[in-house]
Amino acid sequence: MARESSRVVKSERFGWRDVPAATYKEDGEHFKGITRHTLLGERDEERALGFVTRYFEVQPGGYSSLERHEHPHAVVILRGRGRVILGERVHEVAPFDCVYVSPGAFHQFHAGDEPLGFLCVVNRVRDRPRLPSDEEFEALARDPAVRDLARR
C-alpha cells in the first residue's frame, strides 16, 4: 500500500540530515558566498515529482549569479532579508515572501546583513543558465537601483 520511498528529511538549523551542502568555489567570478542543499526530488525514487526542491543560502554581502534561463523559478524566502533583481527591477524580500522568476528574466539574489536562505523549486528537466551579454547588462543597468546592485 504505502510505497517504500516516502521519507522525512530532518532539519537542523538550516542544514538537513544526510543532505550535503554543495560548495561552490568561494567568491566565484559571478557569485559570492552561496551554498545549495538539494532537499527533495533529485533521487531516482523521487522521479514521480516533476520538480526539484533546493535550498540556497547566501551569506551576508553575498549574491547569486546574475543569470537567466528558459525554466522558471518558484522561490520562497525562509530566512533573512535581502534584495532580488528581477528583470529590470529590484525588490526587497523577507521571510515567506514568494518570488516567481519567469522564463527569460534575469535575476540575482543579494543577502543583506544576515544570511538569506530560500527554497528554489525548479522543473526536473530544465535548461542551463546563461549570463548576460554586455548589451543585456547595459539594458538591465538602465534602472539605477539595478545598476547599483548588480554584480557580474
Added chain:
Amino acid sequence: MARESSRVVKSERFGWRDVPAATYKEDGEHFKGITRHTLLGERDEERALGFVTRYFEVQPGGYSSLERHEHPHAVVILRGRGRVILGERVHEVAPFDCVYVSPGAFHQFHAGDEPLGFLCVVNRVRDRPRLPSDEEFEALARDPAVRDLARR
C-alpha cells in the same frame, strides 16, 4: 528581455498579499481546522512551472484528510510542530523538515499545540485524492501509533 510575469508575493505573518485563504468547511468529515493558500504556479501566466506551490495551515488539534493519490508531495514545514502519518508510520515534524510523500502512500498531517504550517508542492497535472477503504484503514491501524493518531 525580462518577461512581464515575474513577481514577488509579499508575506504578512503567514498570509500573503492578494492570496485568499481557501476556506474549507470547518470541521469537515475527514479534516479539521485547515486552510490553503495557493502561492505560485496556478496562474495561467505561470504555467511554465510544471508544479504548484501551496501553503497549508492546520490549527491546533486539527488535521488534514487521511488520503492517498498517485501524485507525490514535496512538503517543507514552515511553522509549528506536529505529526504526520506517512504510510504505516508516524513521524514528528518541526520547522524546515522536509517530507516526501510517495505515490500511493496514505498521509495525514496533525498539528500539535500551535498552528502547523507547511508548503506542499505538487505536479500541476495530478489525480484526485482517495480516502482509505475500511480494509485499508485497518491495515494502516495495525501500527499502534497510527491507530491512535489517525482520523477519518
